[in-house]
Amino acid sequence: MVRIDGKRGVRPRYCLSARYVSWYLMCAVREAMSLQTRQHSSYQSDLKTILADLLPRKQAEVKEFRSQHGSKVVGEVTVDMMYGGMRGIRGLVTETSLLDPEEGIRFRGYSIPELQEQLPKGPGGEEPLPEGIFFLMLTGQIPSQSQVDSISADWAARADLPQHVVQMVANFPNTLHPMSQFSSAISAMQLESKFARAYAEGMPKTKYWEYTFDDAMDLIAKLPPLASVIYRNCYHDGKIGAIDPQKDWSANFASMLGFSDPQFTELMRLYLTIHTDHEGGNVSAHTCHLVGSALSDPYLSFAAAMNGLAGPLHGLANQEVLVWLKKLQQDVGSEVTNDKLKEFIWNTLNNGQVVPGYGHAVLRKTDPRYVCQRLFAQKHLPNDPLFRLVSQLYEIVPDILLEQGKTKNPWPNVDAHSGCLLQYYGMHEMGFYTVLFGVSRALGVLSSLVWDRALGLPIERPKSFTTEALQKMVS
Ligand code: CMX
Numbered sequence: 001m002v003r004i005d006g007k008r009g010v011r012p013r014y015c016l017s018a019r020y021v022s023w024y025l026m027c028a029v030r031e032a033m034s035l036q037t038r039q040h041s042s043y044q045s046d047l048k049t050i051l052a053d054l055l056p057r058k059q060a061e062v063k064e065f066r067s068q069h070g071s072k073v074v075g076e077v078t079v080d081m082m083y084g085g086m087r088g089i090r091g092l093v094t095e096t097s098l099l100d101p102e103e104g105i106r107f108r109g110y111s112i113p114e115l116q117e118q119l120p121k122g123p124g125g126e127e128p129l130p131e132g133i134f135f136l137m138l139t140g141q142i143p144s145q146s147q148v149d150s151i152s153a154d155w156a157a158r159a160d161l162p163q164h165v166v167q168m169v170a171n172f173p174n175t176l177h178p179m180s181q182f183s184s185a186i187s188a189m190q191l192e193s194k195f196a197r198a199y200a201e202g203m204p205k206t207k208y209w210e211y212t213f214d215d216a217m218d219l220i221a222k223l224p225p226l227a228s229v230i231y232r233n234c235y236h237d238g239k240i241g242a243i244d245p246q247k248d249w250s251a252n253f254a255s256m257l258g259f260s261d262p263q264f265t266e267l268m269r270l271y272l273t274i275h276t277d278h279e280g281g282n283v284s285a286h287t288c289h290l291v292g293s294a295l296s297d298p299y300l301s302f303a304a305a306m307n308g309l310a311g312p313l314h315g316l317a318n319q320e321v322l323v324w325l326k327k328l329q330q331d332v333g334s335e336v337t338n339d340k341l342k343e344f345i346w347n348t349l350n351n352g353q354v355v356p357g358y359g360h361a362v363l364r365k366t367d368p369r370y371v372c373q374r375l376f377a378q379k380h381l382p383n384d385p386l387f388r389l390v391s392q393l394y395e396i397v398p399d400i401l402l403e404q405g406k407t408k409n410p411w412p413n414v415d416a417h418s419g420c421l422l423q424y425y426g427m428h429e430m431g432f433y434t435v436l437f438g439v440s441r442a443l444g445v446l447s448s449l450v451w452d453r454a455l456g457l458p459i460e461r462p463k464s465f466t467t468e469a470l471q472k473m474v475s
Pocket residue numbers: 282312313314315317349353354355356357358359360361362406407408409413414415
């Protein structure tokens with residue numbers, strides 16, 4: 001069968017006419033969004049001005065720090081570290097968050113419970129708005145409600161998707177993984193990059209951060225509509241609703257995805273806040289930083305990060321957890337005894353597979369992102385069978401991993417819990433879960449990228465060795 005774009009050889013989603021109808025509907029939706037957002041396109045928050053005021057002080061602080069302590073030794077590198085994924089090597093500067101192995105993540109010094117208490121909320125809601133953590137990661141300050149509201153309005157005004165991207169996504173076969181669709185579409189959006197345009201026109205280095213900021217704001221605004229188009233296209237009717245400039249980022253996202261339950265919107269606010277950042281060395285954050293260090297624009301840098309997030313040991317683990325849980329339910333049946341669970345877990349390990357959602361390269365305790373999702377579940381869905389299974393596993397898996405004796409951290413990470421909440425509210429399509437993670441991760445890695453350019457961090461280029469050269473070095 002011939003695709004709408006004339007290519008052959010890829011299994012189409014619908015027959016030609018149905019595909020065309022779907023594409024046409026999406027164009028109409030996009031046009032509606034475009035009209036709506038255009039009416040507000042002059043809206044801009046004062047975030048850039050606040051940042052511009054902050055930068056000189058921070059730049060001077062770093063300059064002074066480096067001139068005083070630039071030659072101080074902060075760590076050592078062993079041969080094992082070089083073969084062992086650089087675990088423990090102190091080699092990066094990331095301003096937005098810091099991960100303590102025992103305590104977990106802090107964003108600009110604030111723990112997740114502190115953020116839940118102090119960041120502005122949505123109307124009638126109890127969970128923090130992701131707009132607030134973005135402001136915090138960029139500026140180091142807790143924003144006011146009006147500052148957060150102005151970011152919501154700013155993002156709503158920038159949310160329009162380029163026509164060619166909508167069309168490109170409509171042309172993808174729905175067998176193409178949503179993360180591949182997501183990263184391809186983000187790369188294709190690079191045509192929008194103000195950074196790339198300004199660089200081609202010869203902008204001075206002092207302006208890099210400004211255009212990085214502009215691209216970050218545009219890209220973050222466009223991610224929920226893009227993710228929604230992918231979701232509706234892969235699993236539903238291909239139609240998404242229009243952006244409402246009165247609503248916050250998560251509320252718009254939830255409704256574009258097709259969810260109307262206010263509790264799902266609350267979950268999105270929490271979800272999109274806690275997945276934003278996990279300091280700089282994880283695969284997605286490091287990739288964005290690395291690719292950005294070549295002065296690839298924020299679209300290309302973030303698309304690269306998403307390809308890393310799509311790996312099963314990183315962000316795809318949230319999908320893997322659900323696949324594993326479903327298999328477990330199928331194998332174990334309705335009466336889930338501890339003994340049956342233990343047998344299933346040992347089978348997983350003895351087959352040479354990992355228990356998805358458990359372990360971490362840095363953390364050595366239960367991930368606070370797991371804990372806050374568990375608290376959300378205890379509050380809103382205490383009797384949900386899947387939540388009860390996830391809780392039962394929390395009682396059993398760590399001891400088994402300890403008994404096996406390989407895993408350095410036997411405790412659950414963020415991905416062990418997120419899928420069960422999404423299932424409860426009716427988002428059953430686990431292939432989409434990592435896209436949600438990616439939309440949130442943009443807030444952390446792109447605010448870091450703004451600081452990378454503001455601090456003038458150079459192209460990243462660590463030294464590598466062959467085994468032979470290393471052997472010579474140590475002998
Ligand atoms: N199940 C079984 N074995 C595990 C394990 C798990 N959950 N976690 C670690 N191990 C194994 C490792 O595979 C490794 O085995 P080998 O020595 O045979 O290679 C050994 O234990 C030591 O690994 P580690 O130092 O404890 O962990 P790493 O820093 O190498 O890896 C991570 C960290 C997250 C990749 C790993 O714990 C894992 O694979 N977990 C399951 C996948 C997952 O949940 N990933 C999501 C992480 C959070 C995120 O980024 O989103």
